[in-house]
Amino acid sequence: MVEGLKVINLKKTFKLSAKQQKLEKTKDKVRKAVDGLSFEAYKGEIYGLLGPNGAGKTTTLRVIATLIKPDEGDVIIDGLSVVKDAGKVRGKIGFLTSDMKLEAFFTPNYLFDFFASLYGMGEEKTKSRKDKLFKMFGIDKFAEVKVSDLSSGMKQKTSLAISILHDPDVIVFDEPTNGLDVTTAKTVTDFLIGMKEEGKTIILSSHVLSLIEKVCDRVGIIMKGKMVVEGRVDELIKEKDLETIFIEKSKEVENDEKCADNN
Amino acid sequence: MKNVLTIIKKELKRFFTDPRMILALVLPGIIMMVMYTAIGAIIESVQKKTTYAIITVNKPETVASSEFSLGLDAFHKSLPGNVVDIGDTNKEYVLEQIEKGDVDLLVVYEDDFWNAVEAYNSAVPGAIAPKVELYFNSSKEKSSQVYSMYSRFLDDLETKMIDVNKFDIDLKDTAKPTDLGIMLISMILPGMLVIFLSTGSMSVVTESIAGEKERGTIAALLVTPIKRSELALGKATALSIASLASGLSSFIGMIVSLPSMMAGVELEMSMYSVGDYFAVFAILIATVMLVTIIMCMLSAMAKSVKEATGFTGPIMLVVVAAAFPTMLGMVSSTNLALTLIPIFNSVQCLAQILSKNFNVGYFIMTLVMNLVYTVLGVFVLGKMFNNEKIMFRQ
Numbered sequence: 001m002v003e004g005l006k007v008i009n010l011k012k013t014f015k016l017s018a019k020q021q022k023l024e025k026t027k028d029k030v031r032k033a034v035d036g037l038s039f040e041a042y043k044g045e046i047y048g049l050l051g052p053n054g055a056g057k058t059t060t061l062r063v064i065a066t067l068i069k070p071d072e073g074d075v076i077i078d079g080l081s082v083v084k085d086a087g088k089v090r091g092k093i094g095f096l097t098s099d100m101k102l103e104a105f106f107t108p109n110y111l112f113d114f115f116a117s118l119y120g121m122g123e124e125k126t127k128s129r130k131d132k133l134f135k136m137f138g139i140d141k142f143a144e145v146k147v148s149d150l151s152s153g154m155k156q157k158t159s160l161a162i163s164i165l166h167d168p169d170v171i172v173f174d175e176p177t178n179g180l181d182v183t184t185a186k187t188v189t190d191f192l193i194g195m196k197e198e199g200k201t202i203i204l205s206s207h208v209l210s211l212i213e214k215v216c217d218r219v220g221i222i223m224k225g226k227m228v229v230e231g232r233v234d235e236l237i238k239e240k241d242l243e244t245i246f247i248e249k250s251k252e253v254e255n256d257e258k259c260a261d262n263n
Numbered sequence: 264m265k266n267v268l269t270i271i272k273k274e275l276k277r278f279f280t281d282p283r284m285i286l287a288l289v290l291p292g293i294i295m296m297v298m299y300t301a302i303g304a305i306i307e308s309v310q311k312k313t314t315y316a317i318i319t320v321n322k323p324e325t326v327a328s329s330e331f332s333l334g335l336d337a338f339h340k341s342l343p344g345n346v347v348d349i350g351d352t353n354k355e356y357v358l359e360q361i362e363k364g365d366v367d368l369l370v371v372y373e374d375d376f377w378n379a380v381e382a383y384n385s386a387v388p389g390a391i392a393p394k395v396e397l398y399f400n401s402s403k404e405k406s407s408q409v410y411s412m413y414s415r416f417l418d419d420l421e422t423k424m425i426d427v428n429k430f431d432i433d434l435k436d437t438a439k440p441t442d443l444g445i446m447l448i449s450m451i452l453p454g455m456l457v458i459f460l461s462t463g464s465m466s467v468v469t470e471s472i473a474g475e476k477e478r479g480t481i482a483a484l485l486v487t488p489i490k491r492s493e494l495a496l497g498k499a500t501a502l503s504i505a506s507l508a509s510g511l512s513s514f515i516g517m518i519v520s521l522p523s524m525m526a527g528v529e530l531e532m533s534m535y536s537v538g539d540y541f542a543v544f545a546i547l548i549a550t551v552m553l554v555t556i557i558m559c560m561l562s563a564m565a566k567s568v569k570e571a572t573g574f575t576g577p578i579m580l581v582v583v584a585a586a587f588p589t590m591l592g593m594v595s596s597t598n599l600a601l602t603l604i605p606i607f608n609s610v611q612c613l614a615q616i617l618s619k620n621f622n623v624g625y626f627i628m629t630l631v632m633n634l635v636y637t638v639l640g641v642f643v644l645g646k647m648f649n650n651e652k653i654m655f656r657q
Contacts, residue, residue: 065486068651091488100486101479118487162483 003043003078004201005064005170010037011072012059012225033059035225036073041170041201041218046192048216048233049205050242052250056225057205058097061174064203065095077170091119096163097174101155104148108139108158111147112165119166126165133161137187153184160188170201177211189215209242221246223253305600314344315367315409318357322348323376331420332377338416342409361398367406368413369398380424402446402618445534449618453610454586456514460551461558461582461606463509465575468502468558473571476563476654485654492645495559499641503548503555510551535617542616542626549633550609554582556640563647563654582606589614602628605636 012034021027034056041047051057062068064075066086075082080089102111112134116126134140137157142150147158156179164171176192177185192215195202206212212219213233219242221229228249229236236245322339326332339346344367349357360366372395373379379393395417399410475481484494558575565571585607597615602608602625612629615622647653 062655067482067485068655087488087490090486093486095486097482099479100482102483103475103480104478115483115487118484118489120488 004045005041005047005203006076007037007039007060007064007073008076009073010034010060010063010070010075012056012063012068012070032225034063034070037222037225037227038073039220039227039230041203043169043201044196044199045217046196046202046204046215048212048219049203049222050207050209050212050219050246051205051222055222057222058099058174059225060222061095061097061172061203061205064172065093065097066090091166092169094164094166094168094171096159096172096176098178099174100159102147102159102162105146107144107146108134108150108161109143111158112162115162116165121166129165129167133165136191137161152179153181156180157184157187160191164195168200170203171195172203174205175207176204177206177208185211209246213237213242221249223249224257228253301604305598308598313405313408315342315405316344316365317342317346317368317370317409317413318366319346319348320350320354320369320371321374321376322346322370323372326377329377331380331424334420334423335416342412344409358398361400361406364400364403364406367399367403367409369396370413371396371398445617445619448534449614450590452617453613454583454590456510456547456613457550457554457586457606457610458579458582459514460506460510460547461554461579463512464502464506464551464555464558465572465579467505467509468555468562469565469568469571469575471502472498472559472562473565473568476565477567481654485648490645491648492641494648495641495644499552499556499559499637499644502559503552506555507548507551510547535619539616539619539621542621543613545630546609546612546616546626549630549637550606552637553605553609553633553640554578556637556644559644560640560647563644586610597622597625599624599628601625602632605633608632 011032013030013032016024016026016029016031020031021029024031037056037060039047049057049060059068063070063082064077066082066089069083077089077092080092082089102108106114109130112130113126116129121129134143137160139154139157139161142154145154147155150158156176160176163173173192177188180188189211192202192204196215196217204212204216216233218231219229219233219236220227229245233242236242240248323332323335325336354369354371357366357369361369373393376393376395383392384390385392397410397414400406401410472481475484485491557578561574561578562571565574585604588607589610597620601611608629612626615625
């Protein structure tokens with residue numbers, strides 16, 4: 001059984017509307033968002049997923065989170081397939097993306113209880129998790145304030161706490177420090193490292209390369225839906241930093257594409 | 264002027280090049296056409312089967328040489344149902360039967376009617392015109408219909424007699440004061456109730472489902488292990504309750520203002536039994552659930568609250584169209600085939616209950632059909648929540 005997460009030859013295409021074809025100056029009726037992507041993230045490690053906008057990161061994360069189905073391939077999480085066992089997988093993962101927002105009308109306290117109930121958690125377990133997570137993120141100070149009245153940092157902390165309230169084995173975060181101040185970003189970074197030490201499998205997608213360098217054990221750079229660089233962060237940055245690798249690879253892919261178009 | 268034309272062109276382009284907009288424009292018309300055609304066909308078949316019970320007193324004897332007499336005979340024969348003459352006995356008993364709805368019309372002619380008509384000259388001072396008394400019950404639809412046919416015939420007959428004032432038609436409405444209230448309530452309330460419920464549903468549903476999609480909060484729900492069908496049912500139920508509350512608040516406002524709206528009409532809560540109120544409430548719950556699930560499906564298709572409002576708007580037109588015939592007193596049928604038409608079936612059933620013509624079969628079928636449609640709707644909504652193209656449409 002695969003412990004952690006294994007992405008196997010993932011493919012996903014989206015139909016392009018006439019408007020999108022015009023915008024993207026293409027005659028193709030479909031766009032390959034993810035094109036045969038494979039990687040593994042092990043227990044007790046943080047795997048960083050890098051890529052420019054439109055590279056297929058969000059699509060990959062959505063497939064992992066069972067929000068969308070792949071055209072081909074699969075993702076195996078602790079032996080469960082996101083295609084065949086979507087319901088069970090949802091109980092095993094914690095997912096947080098910038099697309100996901102909290103209902104503004106409610107308080108963090110209410111929302112925590114609401115989602116805990118959806119995860120089938122009992123009253124006692126909910127209380128102990130809430131005490132722990134609210135204390136860890138300092139949410140207890142604003143637990144009874146409506147989400148609409150919270151700052152971006154407070155909202156993000158609440159979202160983080162709710163996404164892991166069921167103590168998932170696999171955690172998938174898309175841009176978790178986006179728009180956060182230095183102090184809050186540090187809280188998130190410390191939290192990620194803490195989760196890793198607890199033996200969780202963490203997939204982290206971010207544009208903040210310094211964060212990836214700091215917390216990730218391994219990293220995969222995807223471009224045009226394909227894996228172009230993969231390896232241990234400490235080994236990759238021996239000669240060049242991640243930013244240089246990223247930019248060089250971007251240019252390389254762009255040149256390859258131009259050559260293909262000319263041929 | 265150039266700017267105005269530019270704006271007009273842009274707006275027209277928006278309307279006539281967006282398939283969804285075109286659908287929103289055309290769909291209500293198509294739905295109404297289909298619905299009214301179906302309703303019309305069913306009503307026609309029902310009306311063909313309608314027969315009237317008419318009693319006459321002192322029915323004028325046939326005079327072979329009188330075209331008027333022959334005309335009256337032909338008219339009696341053309342009426343669907345029986346015309347029975349009872350001489351001048353049992354009039355009081357017949358009036359009771361009219362009140363109950365067992366007899367539709369009592370026509371009382373003056374003795375030796377044709378001779379009296381012949382002898383009457385309106386130009387002679389003090390001459391008394393022969394009388395035809397029509398007894399009917401305006402709170403009963405069949406009675407009103409046959410009364411209308413009969414009085415129209417007599418008016419035409421009098422007109423043909425050159426001297427338009429050859430006899431007097433005396434109308435006697437056997438309906439009680441509260442009967443009129445019952446009739447008005449049964450015409451107005453069913454349609455208004457369903458319209459209010461739908462309006463309430465539209466506002467809460469668009470905000471909840473399309474609003475959640477727009478704000479990005481639905482994704483948080485979709486990554487939880489909860490089944491999509493559970494999510495659909497939970498949403499539909501909660502939204503039905505909210506819709507019911509919203510619709511009932513409008514309804515209560517209307518009930519409060521009803522006495523002043525119908526000044527002069529006797530209205531009492533005791534006109535209806537506890538059973539009637541329960542039946543009305545059962546139909547309202549079934550209707551609001553159905554309307555809500557329809558709104559939910561349309562709302563799930565939309566990317567934003569604004570778009571959802573555009574989608575659900577045509578449904579309101581359909582609701583109004585379904586309420587319209589009853590509000591005009593045009594339809595009151597117990598044909599079970601009509602229970603297949605959603606929303607219209609509820610309006611009809613409410614009209615039957617409120618007009619004291621409760622039909623158990625129609626009531627049960629209406630509840631069952633609405634429930635079946637709602638369950639189907641919940642199933643489809645669950646599938647829609649599972650459809651990435653719908654939930655994550657860009």
